[in-house]
Amino acid sequence: MNTPHKPQLQAHSSPFERLLSFTRGIIPGIKRKIQQKAINREWKYIVIHHSATKDSRTGRATEAIRRYHIEQKGWRDIGYHYLIEYLPDGLPTLRTGRGLSEIGAHVYIKDIDQPWYFNQNAIGICIVGDFDRARPPEDKLKFTAQLVRQLMWLCEIPKEDVIGHGEAHERKGSRLIRTCPGNLFNMDKFRALL
């Protein structure tokens, strides 16, 4: 077939090559489905919290929260899926809480029909620090935004469904006010990083 007007690649592409370029296009979608299967849960939101405690940069805040949730609250594990805290060298680090295949224990809204709605539908991320008292540091915000972007991609969660704990209450029309992740934590500014 003489088709001199066609681009070189097109003219020489075999059915196999065309199949290859087609599968290259759909591989990210397949990968995402496989990952979602592994998680075995359709997460709809990401909810951001603060620990309401100072980050003393020991690198042990997550384990302290885990002990508190298990020993004091009687939960089977820490309530959050991920936590961000400082290491002694001053760099923010990511800690894992619960696995993504498990529902969380981080938003309980007792004055609505489904008090557990966000625990069942939202990935819970806790940034160690008290942001009612101090503004969240830029490095921690940027670090958290990287994690959130990955999770948004993995679970196909839109930016507007990345919300603060207090916003979760507002969305469900709760009369219970929560300042979490802190009065000085600007969720709009955080979403702008995503």
Ligand SMILES: [Zn+2]
């Ligand atoms: Zn919270």
